[in-house]
Amino acid sequence: MKFGFDIDDTLINLREFAFELYAKKLNKQVDIAEFHKLTDVPIHSLFGLTREEGGQMWNDNRSEIYFTACPPFPNAIEVLQRLVQDGHEVYYITARAPEFCEQTRDWMLAAGFPVDPDKFYCGMSDTEKVHIIRKLELDYYFDDKPAVLETLAELPLLKAYVKDTSYNRQLTIPRITDWHELLAVLQAADTGEVEGQGKVN
Numbered sequence: 465m466k467f468g469f470d471i472d473d474t475l476i477n478l479r480e481f482a483f484e485l486y487a488k489k490l491n492k493q494v495d496i497a498e499f500h501k502l503t504d505v506p507i508h509s510l511f512g513l514t515r516e517e518g519g520q521m522w523n524d525n526r527s528e529i530y531f532t533a534c535p536p537f538p539n540a541i542e543v544l545q546r547l548v549q550d551g552h553e554v555y556y557i558t559a560r561a562p563e564f565c566e567q568t569r570d571w572m573l574a575a576g577f578p579v580d581p582d583k584f585y586c587g588m589s590d591t592e593k594v595h596i597i598r599k600l601e602l603d604y605y606f607d608d609k610p611a612v613l614e615t616l617a618e619l620p621l622l623k624a625y626v627k628d629t630s631y632n633r634q635l636t637i638p639r640i641t642d643w644h645e646l647l648a649v650l651q652a653a654d655t656g657e658v659e660g661q662g663k664v665n
């Protein structure tokens with residue numbers, strides 16, 4: 465089967481890493497509980513920054529946020545490696561800006577994710593992801609952003625999952641909180657298929 469994954473805040477804990485970096489750079493400690501209460505993606509408001517200042521802060525620090533020590537979510541690397549070992553295809557679909565695409569692909573590889581360069585899509589807008597997902601005929605797709613997931617309703621055969629964060633709890637589509645859950649989802653789907661074949665006892 466074909467599996468598609470967003471990267472930031474789906475496979476790697478980017479916003480929380482940026483939150484810690486902002487705290488250091490701005491010398492301003494903010495309770496992590498406040499971060500986990502955010503109902504929108506941007507984090508600048510926690511540091512008293514305006515939208516413009518927040519945009520500037522993000523842009524000025526993007527290389528450090530993207531390409532230093534951002535941790536993958538628990539079990540993400542292991543589960544994706546397992547998918548590839550089991551013969552599945554793993555695609556990455558990230559809306560990072562075009563100038564960061566090559567370095568992002570290399571960083572993902574160095575981090576231990578299984579990356580086939582031919583299955584790495586980067587540099588589109590959030591709303592353009594749906595076109596790639598349709599063209600690839602993905603079976604499964606995982607993302608954290610409501611703005612992306614809401615565009616996928618027009619693909620009835622796609623199994624779309626939301627990676628749980630504080631700003632997507634209103635979505636009612638299936639949810640992954642820890643990546644180890646994906647293996648259980650697949651096992652359940654597999655069992656369902658066997659039962660569906662009308663096995664006679």
Ligand SMILES: [Mg+2]
Pocket residue numbers: 470471472473474607608609
């Ligand atoms: Mg994301």
